[in-house]
Amino acid sequence: MSNKRFFYIVIFAVLAIVATGCASNSSTKDKLVDGKVNVVASFYPLYEFTRNIGGEYVNAINLVPAGVEPHDWSPKSRDIKNMTKSQVFVYQGAGFEGWVKDFLGSLPADSTLKVVEASQGANLIKTSENKDEFDPHAWLSPLNAIKMANNIKEALISADPAHKEAFEQNYASYAQKLTDLDARYRKELALTKKKEIAVSHQAFAYLCRDYGLTQMAIMGLSPDAEPTAQDLKKMNEYMKEHELKYIFFEELVSDKLAKTLAKDAKVDTMVLSPIEGLTDEQVKAGESYISIMDKNLKNLVKALQ
Incomplete structure (x- = not known):
């Protein structure tokens, strides 16, 4: 074997190892985990709220990758598989995720997936006088974030009643941090x-x-x-x-x-x-x-x- 050919084989092998490592690193956090409540969140704030409330009993997956703007993002086949097989799916609602209606409509009739519209019950702002259209950016109000976090907490309790106390405690702790954040803004x-x-x-x-x-x-x-x-x-x-x-x-x-x-x-x-x-x-x-x-x-x- 010539030195030149050997060189290319080594380089190819190294690149393959690196690529494999990158692929495994990027997908590990997107995998469902046995023994935990798997929660798929449609974008970052909902993932963050879920992580804080669920603690060690929840495996939270953020659908939208870091560095990607979520307004026009749509799920790929792996994302849909994760959503379908998870125990809880959390989305913002208020018109933020244009793809959610089709996904929910595709679920089988016997699906046990618990679906949470996080903005449900939050104090939403209408964008049109004539239609029920809302500004979806409700999480930028810490007080709305408290309500959204509470909706997530209730879904976690429903999915895993055995750890209700932990979810309640984690939620109370996080809600206090959001209350303190609101106070800093007001002051x-x-x-x-x-x-x-x-x-x-x-x-x-x-x-x-x-x-x-x-x-x-x-x-x-x-x-x-x-x-x-x-x-x-x-x-x-x-x-x-x-x-x-x-x-x-x-x-x-x-x-x-x-x-x-x-x-x-x-x-x-x-x-x-x-x-x-x-x-x-x-x-x-x-x-x-x-x-x-x-x-x-x-x-x-x-x-x-």
Whole structure:
């Protein structure tokens, strides 16, 4: 065998090992686990709430991978298999996941899957006077997050009554953290001089409602909507009228438009996360819903001075 051929064989073998390792690492967290309540969550906040409430008795699976924006994501065959075979499926509802109706309609009549619409009973904001359409970003209100976490807790108890006490205790602990988060927001945002924010994505209506703010968005409820020249002109005028110094953008969507508008308006950009998912860097850093909400608060206070 020639040295050159041997070299290529070795390289191929190494690449195969690396690829196998990557595949196993990426799929391990997506596997169902015997002996635990398997809960599939449609996107990050619901996964985070489930993990905190379920503790050691629950195997939580987040459908949307890190770094992926969930608005237009749809499940693959492996995801559908996991959802079908899990004990609990949690989704946001309020129109957030366009694919859920088809999935639920495909379940067999004898399915024992417990389905949780997390936003059920939360204080939702209507987006249309004539239709029952809602802004789905309810998790950005810590008080709504408490309600959503409670819906998840009830489903876990139903799926695993033997560990009801643990689920109740974990929920009480997490709900207190969310209550404390709400208190921090109320205290700090009550002291700011400005009450208006400029954002790239109209995701913050709940946060604005709870804490007395007003948002002006470049784009609508979907972060990839295309703004018109008139939209950009209105945003520019809004920032000048309210003497705003920042446009907020989010990590999972390109910041190109926000930075272009910021340059034209001679303002800066800053992150305000809708917490629809984490970046790979945030996952590695151990970030959570609460830690990112606290970073959002810090940035809001800075922008509203």
